[in-house]
Amino acid sequence: MNWFTHENLALIFAGLTAFAVLLYAILDGYDLGVGITLPMHNEEWRDTAIASIGPFWDANETWLVLAVGLLLVAFPSAHSAILKALYLPVAVLLIGLILRGVAFDFRAKVKAHQKIRWDWCFKMGSILAAFSQGFMLGIYIMGLEYTSVSLLFACFSGVCVVAAYALIGNNWLIMKTSNALQLFAIRRSKQAGTITFGGILAVCLVNPLVNTNVYEIWSTPPFASLFAAIPLVCFAMFVLGYQVLKRLPLEDDKGAWLPFVMTIVIFCMCFFGLAVSFYPFVVPNQITLYDAASARDSLMIMFVGSVFVIPVITAYTFVAYYAFRGKADNLRYY
Template sequence: MNLDLPLIWAGIIAVAVLMYVLLDGFDLGVGILFPFAGSPQERDVMMDSVAPVWDGNETWLVLGGGGLFAAFPYAYAALMPALYVPILMMLMALILRGVAFEFRLRGRRRGKAFWTVAFAVGSITATVAQGFVLGGFIQGITLDEAGRFAGGRFDWLTPYTVLVAVGLVAGYALLGATWLIWKTEDELHGRARLWTWAAGATTAAMLAAVSVATLFVHPRIALRWGFDGGALDIGRLLPLSAIPLLGAVGLAVLAVGLVRRSHGWPFLGAFVVFLSGYLGLAVSFFPNIVPYDMSFREAASADNALGFMLVGVLILLPAILGYTAWVYWVFRGKVSADVGYH
């Protein structure tokens, strides 16, 4: 039996990126919400809620980026020059955020205000940069006949990518707010519910706006969803309608959880909303890994290299999943200013 190694690796990278967005998304969201906290003590609790998991969450970014470099080197070589600026901006912001996290947690009290601002700025900047990367990716990458990047250095900066970046900030804020509902108590818990209502409404509006705008970004996306010029192909659209329906279900779970004052359901609803958006993008691009002129098969390494790396991933991936599950289980309780996790 011959394994379809390029398809397997495309699936591994897709899962790694999804896990990064969902997991690091909520702790970036906590940083985005930092300026709206009621007091330094509330910010301490917010930071304590993500302290055990935030660095482990970023493991998925390493797996996704490293996997793309190793398994699909032609795609990596085409994408990186096109998106160097926002990617470097994201990495620098993540470094600032990590340094701010540690210094605010363990540094001297005099510098706490500075590192508080740095943590919020790093979180917001990293999210905006990820939005630019995503928007630039969706727009498409200009390639020459040899599959090399042939566009401009700032092709990624357009009104569309700004719209995507704003939408991602709202989405991560939603994940962060629902995480705080799950993990905190008292006044901060109530404040997180208000943030969730605001972020949820904004995310829903931005998701709708980005979805409509995406249909005009490239004709292949519109055609994939059944929009061919002024005509609508119901036969194409109907099988894909389950994806926006899933997003609507996520928003419903979010709203019902808030109304019923559930602690965990809003977080689950936010996850489902992000999952629907991710699936929508996957359907729009597949099988392209560099929109819209390079498929994952054209970009893949040789099968012997993919097979060799797959052995390592089959050992590494269960370890990452096991460690992640164990950490979340150990720190599954609430966080308070007095006793921390309990």
């Protein structure tokens, strides 16, 4: 039996694209979050915060490139429809990412009194990139349509994604720093968590109203009881995470990793919830992933390449995080 049918390959590449998007949201999400919450009133804290993401932030964006590349080659018609609708916010995203990259390098090369300007650029670039991603998510949920209501929801979604990235970014700092900066991150994490929770509730309420098949998917047995675990786990992580934050820091820095791991679970549950809601559509209510997929021969060639490329990227990511494990050191330039 040939398991590599056109339908199965389309499903495999949809899974790989989703995997890349999720890893990007988690990995680049926390370093964007560090930029968003960068403490502008304390230069030493800023140096430590940036040092905590220094070995990782550039490589984290590899997953965005991979996701867009997979979407382009495996689902070209969907790529065209999505990018056509999101052209301007994608341009804003790229501006934000470029601003972050320039600021990261220039802050190390300018005179001491000018470094604050580039730190502001790094912070604003992070906010701009995060907001544009949230805006695109809001427009996508609203069916890629631009109306006054969808624009309002997209802007609200943008604010909530900024808060979500700030949440995971602060939880990264809780895990990677100590003393006063860690206490600062704990306070900011509580604030960001409240906004993030409100944003998730709003998406849960709006999504069934906009996409007619969502309510049916989440309420039809036998999968309805299984899908119910997704919001329950998400809610539990918010409650438990807040309780953990109230008790941190503990002696010997025990449990400092818990908020970050709990936030990863929240991100995964939200992503799975959206995937379940939209399946099998890759363009909401318009194009299914099976209709958008490239020809079987093209998918098969790309599958062979993916078997080699994706494990290498994953292995490199694992090695980098293992090599730079532990608390962040003071920032030094050579």
